[in-house]
Amino acid sequence: MIHVKGLKKSFxxxxxxxxxxKSKEKQKYAVKGxxxxxxxxxxxxxxxxxxxxxxxxxxxxxTLINPTEGSISVNGFDGATEGEQVRRExxxxxxxxxxxxxxxxDYTARFFGRLHGLDxxxxxxxxxxxxxxxxxxxxxxxxxxxxxxxxxxxxxxxVSLIHDPQVVIFDEPTNGLDIITARxxxxxxxxxxxxxxxxxxxxxMMHVAEKLCDRIAVIMDGEIKAMGTLDEIYKLTxxxxxxDAFFNLYETSGGQMHx
Amino acid sequence: MFKSLIIIMKKELRRVFTDRRLIITNxxxxxxxxxxxxxxxxxxxxxxxxDIESHVTTIAAVNVPAEIGxxxxxxxxxxxxxxxxxxxxxxxxxxxxxxxxxxxxxxxxEAKLEAFDGTNLPLVEGLYSxxxxxxxxxxxxxxxxxxxxxxxxxxxxxGGESFLxxxxxxxxxxxxxxxxKGIDRGIAYLIPMLVSIFIFxxxxxxxxxxxAGEKERGTIATxxxxxxxxxxxxxxKVLSLAVVALISTLSSFIGVIISIPFSANFLSSGGSFDMSxxxxxxxxxxxFFICMIGLVGMYVTIISVLSMIANSVKExxxxxxxxxxxxxxxxxxxxxxxxxxxxxxxxxxxxxxxxNMKQILLGDGNWGMVMISFATSAVITLALLVxxxxxxxxxxxxxxx
Ligand SMILES: Nc1ncnc2c1ncn2[C@@H]1O[C@H](COP(=O)(O)OP(=O)(O)OP(=O)(O)O)[C@@H](O)[C@H]1O
Ligand SMILES: [Mg+2]
Numbered sequence: 264m265i266h267v268k269g270l271k272k273s274f275x276x277x278x279x280x281x282x283x284x285k286s287k288e289k290q291k292y293a294v295k296g297x298x299x300x301x302x303x304x305x306x307x308x309x310x311x312x313x314x315x316x317x318x319x320x321x322x323x324x325x326t327l328i329n330p331t332e333g334s335i336s337v338n339g340f341d342g343a344t345e346g347e348q349v350r351r352e353x354x355x356x357x358x359x360x361x362x363x364x365x366x367x368x369d370y371t372a373r374f375f376g377r378l379h380g381l382d383x384x385x386x387x388x389x390x391x392x393x394x395x396x397x398x399x400x401x402x403x404x405x406x407x408x409x410x411x412x413x414x415x416x417x418x419x420x421x422v423s424l425i426h427d428p429q430v431v432i433f434d435e436p437t438n439g440l441d442i443i444t445a446r447x448x449x450x451x452x453x454x455x456x457x458x459x460x461x462x463x464x465x466x467x468m469m470h471v472a473e474k475l476c477d478r479i480a481v482i483m484d485g486e487i488k489a490m491g492t493l494d495e496i497y498k499l500t501x502x503x504x505x506x507d508a509f510f511n512l513y514e515t516s517g518g519q520m521h522x
Numbered sequence: 523m524f525k526s527l528i529i530i531m532k533k534e535l536r537r538v539f540t541d542r543r544l545i546i547t548n549x550x551x552x553x554x555x556x557x558x559x560x561x562x563x564x565x566x567x568x569x570x571x572x573d574i575e576s577h578v579t580t581i582a583a584v585n586v587p588a589e590i591g592x593x594x595x596x597x598x599x600x601x602x603x604x605x606x607x608x609x610x611x612x613x614x615x616x617x618x619x620x621x622x623x624x625x626x627x628x629x630x631x632e633a634k635l636e637a638f639d640g641t642n643l644p645l646v647e648g649l650y651s652x653x654x655x656x657x658x659x660x661x662x663x664x665x666x667x668x669x670x671x672x673x674x675x676x677x678x679x680x681g682g683e684s685f686l687x688x689x690x691x692x693x694x695x696x697x698x699x700x701x702x703k704g705i706d707r708g709i710a711y712l713i714p715m716l717v718s719i720f721i722f723x724x725x726x727x728x729x730x731x732x733x734a735g736e737k738e739r740g741t742i743a744t745x746x747x748x749x750x751x752x753x754x755x756x757x758x759k760v761l762s763l764a765v766v767a768l769i770s771t772l773s774s775f776i777g778v779i780i781s782i783p784f785s786a787n788f789l790s791s792g793g794s795f796d797m798s799x800x801x802x803x804x805x806x807x808x809x810f811f812i813c814m815i816g817l818v819g820m821y822v823t824i825i826s827v828l829s830m831i832a833n834s835v836k837e838x839x840x841x842x843x844x845x846x847x848x849x850x851x852x853x854x855x856x857x858x859x860x861x862x863x864x865x866x867x868x869x870x871x872x873x874x875x876x877x878n879m880k881q882i883l884l885g886d887g888n889w890g891m892v893m894i895s896f897a898t899s900a901v902i903t904l905a906l907l908v909x910x911x912x913x914x915x916x917x918x919x920x921x922x923x
Contacts, residue, residue: 275918327746328917347749355747359921361740365541377529378748422744 265301265324265430265461269333270294272319293319295485296333301461301478303429306452308476309465310509316485317465318357321432324463325355337430338461351379354423357434364408368399368418371407372425379426386425393421396451413444420448431455431462437471449475469505479505481512488512526750530758531765538728538766548727548766549773552720556777564785570655571787579660580620582612585627587635589674593667600663609649616651622660624649635675714879715853716778717771717814718872722821722849724770726842729763729822733829734838737920746920753911756826760907763822771814809892810882813875816899820871821849823906830913833922856880871898 272294276284284291294316301307309317322328324335326346335342337349362371369390376386394400397417402410407418416439424431431452437445449471456462466472472479473493480490489499489512500508538544581594581602594602602625607615612624626647628634634644648664651657677683733756736742745755778785824845832838849872856876868874874895881887913919 274923280923325747327743328921347751350747350749359740360744360747362744363537363736363739363741365537370536374529374533375744375748378526378745378750380525380749423747 264303264336264338265299265307265463266336267297267299267320267324267333268335269296269298270320270323270330270335271296271332272316272323272328273331292331292485294323297480297482297485297487299480299487299490301463303461304456304459305477306456306462306464306475308472308479309463309482310467310469310472310479310505311465311482312513315482317482318359318434320482321355321357321434321463321465324432325353326350327355351426352428353430353432354426354428355432355434356419356423356436358438360419362407362415362419362422365406367404367406368394368410368421369403371418372422375422376425381426389425389427390421393424397421397447413440416440417444417448420451429460431460433462433464435465435467437466437468445471469509473505481509483513483516488516524754527754527758527761530745530750530755531762534732534759534762535765537732538762544728544731548724548770552723552770553773553777553780556774557780560778560781561784564781564787567787568784574655574659577622577656577659579622579656579663581623581625581660581664582607582615582621583625583627585629585631586625587627587632590627590667590671593671597663597667600660600667609647612649616649616654616657619651619654619657622650622654622657623664625664710880710883711857713883714876715857716774717879718817718853718876719850720771720774721767721814721817722825722846724774725763725767725818725822725825726846728766729825730829730832730835730838730842732759732763733826734832735835737830737832737922738834743920752914756830756910756914757907760822760826760910763826764818767818767822768814805889806882806885806887809887809889810879812892812896813879813882816875816896816903817872819903820899820906823903823910827906827910827913830910830919852876868894869898871895871902875899 271292273290273292276286276289276291280291281287281289293314297316297320299307309320311317319328323330323342324337326342326349329343335349338352340348340352342349366374372390372394373383373386376389381389391400394403397420399414399418399421402414407415410418416436420433420436423433433452436448436452440448452462452464452475464472464475476493478490478492479496481488481496489496489508491499493505496505496508497503500511502508502511538548577599579600581600582605583591583602584604584606586594586602586604591602594600603621609624609626612621612626615621616624626649628645631644631646634642638644646668648661650661673683673686677686680686733742742755746752825842828841828845829838832841852872853876856873867877868891874891878887878892878895881891
């Protein structure tokens with residue numbers, strides 16, 4: 264269970280960033296007050312254009328960065344005061360988090376298992392299961408440096424799930440993967456859901472969201488423009504698919520389409 | 523809690539000691555280059571000395587008295603040629619290294635010497651080139667030659683060599699108890715500086731890579747996702763860095779020891795590098811190690827803090843280089859400055875550790891002073907650890923963009 268209440272996040276801009284953004288503001292609000300709840304046994308999708316604030320929201324959830332305003336709770340633990348427990352409860356995947364390419368998948372998974380305080384036998388079991396499912400086993404003792412992009416991404420997923428967390432937050436998990444590998448990832452998310460986990464994913468692939476998500480929030484410019492089940496979104500926009508619905512929301516929120 | 527510190531430390535050490543590139547650049551290369559550089563320096567110095575020693579000094583002399591001619595002839599390392607050119611001409615020839623020395627006796631030198639009445643000293647002039655080592659050496663040789671000649675003349679005047687002695691003076695060394703006997707002063711001055719520099723250099727490369735590098739590559743952020751306290755992450759890195767610094771210092775010293783057969787002449791001012799006197803007692807070794815640990819703590823934490831602030835390895839290098847220079851200067855200061863450290867100077871961090879190490883090597887180690895320097899080092903180290911801990915909790919430090 265995840266509760267996000269009135270979440271705002273601003274970044275102080277450096278002089279360089281200010282000129283890049285062509286703004287005189289010293290602060291940039293990446294998230295401008297959003298609320299949502301994600302239940303157990305549910306996959307919640309965050310959709311939105313580049314720079315909408317999806318990753319920022321998820322990083323706040325993972326306690327990597329602190330909200331400027333508002334609150335977050337993960338399985339009843341408060342993000343601001345109980346960061347350690349929050350991190351025990353969740354898996355977080357995003358492309359800015361990297362694994363040291365000098366080590367092997369075997370050592371990397373063990374290392375993170377240990378940091379989560381798991382027993383060696385538990386680590387071994389989890390590792391065998393996840394390595395088998397994601398096809399990492401043949402590369403178990405290959406340096407990460409020598410793995411393909413897809414294999415690296417799958418290993419990142421394995422490492423993030425090593426402690427079998429209740430909450431799974433994946434930022435663009437199928438990004439850069441071929442359709443077969445992408446399918447393996449989405450299938451695994453379904454398995455996790457069937458185990459009763461609380462899942463949030465962000466994606467730019469509408470078909471992935473359509474097939475996978477129980478509910479969706481469309482974020483634009485740091486605000487939620489629409490939230491609900493697919494049907495509710497279709498009804499709200501009067502469109503029959505997510506692509507069109509997304510464009511509709513973009514235009515009505517003042518976005519300019521350049522064709 | 524501390525279990526995670528150990529896990530991180532182990533991972534850091536594994537990172538270093540399974541990476542051939544890091545092993546070579548941080549342990550093998552310093553050892554080999556120190557061994558080679560020191561050996562070459564030593565060989566060059568002894569070659570220069572040998573060259574000077576085996577060189578036959580050539581003297582251009584005007585109006586040489588027979589007695590002096592005989593003295594020169596008696597010395598196989600000197601030859602002279604009787605010439606009649608002027609001082610000006612001699613200068614050019616000396617500048618061109620044709621002769622090593624020019625000696626001019628005034629025409630009635632011998633006559634004046636015979637008729638000497640307390641005034642009107644007979645005149646002899648010498649010229650040498652300060653740019654040429656053999657010419658400088660020649661001026662020393664001529665100096666001692668004239669010393670001999672003067673004694674001959676005086677003995678003649680006074681009626682016998684025995685009259686040259688005025689009194690009998692005897693000076694002896696006092697006995698130094700064995701345990702108190704330090705090593706060669708030159709080495710005692712040099713080693714603390716080397717230890718200090720080796721520790722810093724040993725921690726620098728890997729420190730930048732393990733902190734600024736991990737930030738740059740985004741691998742530190744992945745660790746922040748675990749329940750581990752961020753302070754433990756930085757603590758584990760600092761500890762592993764301390765181990766690396768000590769091992770690297772050791773390997774640099776192996777380099778020094780390898781070079782000793784060739785470098786002894788400049789490592790010790792005297793020329794003898796007596797390893798038997800290297801044996802410090804247990805207490806001395808303990809004191810020396812405590813001083814080293816003090817330096818390790820300060821250097822490793824300062825490197826960590828600077829690497830933390832930097833957003834890339836390159837930037838870290840730019841921040842750490844000035845600190846490295848300060849470390850080198852502190853070492854040099856101790857080599858050339860007087861070792862008379864009293865009062866407030868004993869509380870200057872880094873400097874006090876180095877002075878203590880020197881005193882220990884000289885056989886004058888003092889537990890009280892060692893403890894003072896250890897305490898100041900500990901204060902600095904802890905303060906820097908607190909800073910590092912604060913920094914790793916800062917968003918802008920961990921996620922710059
Ligand atoms: N550390 C930072 N400093 C300044 N601005 C930042 C920082 N991180 C993010 N931003 C800005 O915040 C806004 C939201 O970024 P965010 O990464 O959350 O977007 P996103 O929805 O994940 O986009 P994308 O689909 O491209 O991944 C962007 O305008 C971004 O430039
Ligand atoms: Mg993003």
